[in-house]
Amino acid sequence: MKITIDQDACVGSGQCVLSSPEVFDQRDADGIVVLLQDSPEPGLQEEVREAARICPALAITLTPP
Numbered sequence: 001m002k003i004t005i006d007q008d009a010c011v012g013s014g015q016c017v018l019s020s021p022e023v024f025d026q027r028d029a030d031g032i033v034v035l036l037q038d039s040p041e042p043g044l045q046e047e048v049r050e051a052a053r054i055c056p057a058l059a060i061t062l063t064p065p
Contacts, residue, residue, distance in 0.1 A: 001045050001053075002063045005035050009059040017057055020047035033059065 003023070012031025016024040019027050022044055024032045052060040 001040065001048065002065060003035060003038050003040070003048060004046045004061045004063070005033050006057075006059040006061070011057045011059075013014050013056050016051035016060060019051035019054065020044060023048055024051060039065070 010033045012026060012033070014026055014031065016033055017026055020040075023035070023037045023040050025036055026032065027034055037044075049062065050058075052062050
């Protein structure tokens with residue numbers, strides 16, 4: 001799985017960070033998402049799918065490897 005983030009669409013809700021803190025973080029200045037891993041290990045992929053599903057801005061895109 002490959003993750004891409006649309007930082008321009010991100011509203012900084014932090015839902016992704018709560019779902020998968022190993023993969024997502026937020027900038028201190030404005031709360032916009034920061035991607036820590038663009039290809040998470042298999043054990044984190046379900047968390048990442050949940051983060052993408054609950055993102056209010058739909059700013060997370062997942063693609064197969």
